[in-house]
Amino acid sequence: MLLSKGQKIDVTKGRKLVSVKLLFGWKTKDSSISIDAAAFLLSDRSRCERDEDFIFYGNPAARNGSTAHSVMSDANDRESITINLQRTDEQTAKIAFTVTIHEGEEQGQYMQDVSGLYMRIIDESSNEELFRYEFGDEFTKETAVVVGELYKHQGEWKFNAIGGGFYGGLEALCTNFGLEIESGSAEAAAAVEELVRSPIDLRKKLVQITLEKKQLTNVVARVGIVLDITGSMQTLYKNGTVQEVVERILAVASKFDDNGALDVWVYDTHFSRLPSVTEQDFGQYVENNILNNNAIHKFGRNNEPPVMEDVVKKYTDEEDDGTPVFIIFINDGGVVKPIKKVITAASVHPIFWQFVGIGHSDFEVLRQLDTMEGRVVDNANFFHLDDIAAVTDEVLYDQLLNEFPSWLKAAKEKRIIR
CATH class of the missing domain: 2.60.60.30 (sav2460 like domains)
Structure with a gap:
């Protein structure tokens, strides 16, 4: 093979x-x-x-x-x-x-x-x-x-x-x-810095190819990631899968966002808005900012609406500049039904929600996103991956950005974005 x-x-x-x-x-x-x-x-x-x-x-x-x-x-x-x-x-x-x-x-x-x-x-x-x-x-x-x-x-x-x-x-x-x-030379230190950055650079090239294919090369957007940190996610945090997910999504933010930063939230029954991650500080981000952060409520049950409302608050109240927002929402199943109300209410804002289901849950609520009524525009999409670690970067980026172009077009027509 x-x-x-x-x-x-x-x-x-x-x-x-x-x-x-x-x-x-x-x-x-x-x-x-x-x-x-x-x-x-x-x-x-x-x-x-x-x-x-x-x-x-x-x-x-x-x-x-x-x-x-x-x-x-x-x-x-x-x-x-x-x-x-x-x-x-x-x-x-x-x-x-x-x-x-x-x-x-x-x-x-x-x-x-x-x-x-x-x-x-x-x-x-x-x-x-x-x-x-x-x-x-x-x-x-x-x-x-x-x-x-x-x-x-x-x-x-x-x-x-x-x-x-x-x-x-x-x-x-x-x-x-x-x-x-x-050796402690400046040249060696520079070489090490280049080495650490290179995996992100490789992924940015793959993102660029996807952007060209989907005609998104001139789009500027804020990018955020919401990470499920309920009990069933514990293994994925500890074995490095979530860290790799952050790194893979950071490549998207580096190409879309003018400041190259990926905004981060985690949630179970409570939520935390975390420091943004950049190409300069992505190493050990999950361990340093999540697993070793005692202020974060971890590995409980799930409750999505509060963290989603905080996402809306950040981009429409605190930092409202009209820039499109692309939110990647990682969840391993069992979202509560009231998220539909949040998504419907948020359809007037320049925020697109890309839900990614991982694992073997049925994702009943998320599978109904495309048929939800009452929204100004279709502002959410969902796809499912049994094992996100086994999916290549090319496939992941293609699926992540699959419906974003159609939302951008619809949001412009409704004057949600300029």
Whole structure:
């Protein structure tokens, strides 16, 4: 199976896998270019908690025998990383795989000088190739690539094909994954900053493609996200899914909003309006501003109208400048029926509500949004995703922005927006 960028696939589900081997290959015209593959064993904080969790040529094996690096003699496969899935410890939530050019910046060697980059995953016991991922066609001055991540999800292992090219080489990667480096130079700090921002930049490119497809490139809009924090959402907060949702939606705000900020609310029976998140401070936003915030009421029952009314208050009373507002409302089921009254009353305001249902609830109330009567314009939409973490960015952005154009047109005709 040939993977595409952003694709997430099941690795162990439906298979009896004990150990997988990831094989890396590439071609260079200049024989002096030295490329290395590596693995970072990460906790649920997306960090290497110990130096020995960085597996590369200088530290070729994990102490528990779960992960091993080796150089290949094959003409095509250059290096391999073997993962014994049964030996990975409980602290390893995911494993990031990278390739870097050794001293690339110093030597003036970049990923644009490398061709034929690929990674393939095989079942070590049978040598059967399960997946192949070819990447690297768009790289220029990057010297490092996060190829992808093997991660745990509901007791199974999945793979996320990332293919993100970054600046700063191995030093920047180590810093990003929580490992201390000796160099404290301004250049290294700048490289790390560029690395941290790059995933958002990649997603912004995907948003831009979606905006062009839906003829939204000249639209300026405020963007906000409302996050369900009821009891049934607890696992998604703790396993990093909600953090990733915030990052994915931030890319939309960065393209739509003139200040590049994503406004944030959380709610259960109570609600909290939180500090906006930007490209400069999105890292660990959920942990720092939600999970570790004792002022937030968490993991109770749901009551949507109060938080929705606060959204309306912010944009129509406190900050009423006539700019269209695009609200993404994440909910895992069980919304109360009075939200219909709020949506109907808000139909005279420049606010569009995009509800996203996640999980396996029936979402009866939300499924009726398109047939609600009594509104000046149809100001709300709903779609359902069983597993939001398994949906690619391309698919997510396409669905998020599917009905926004028709609302903009209707709202202009009714002079709700200018």
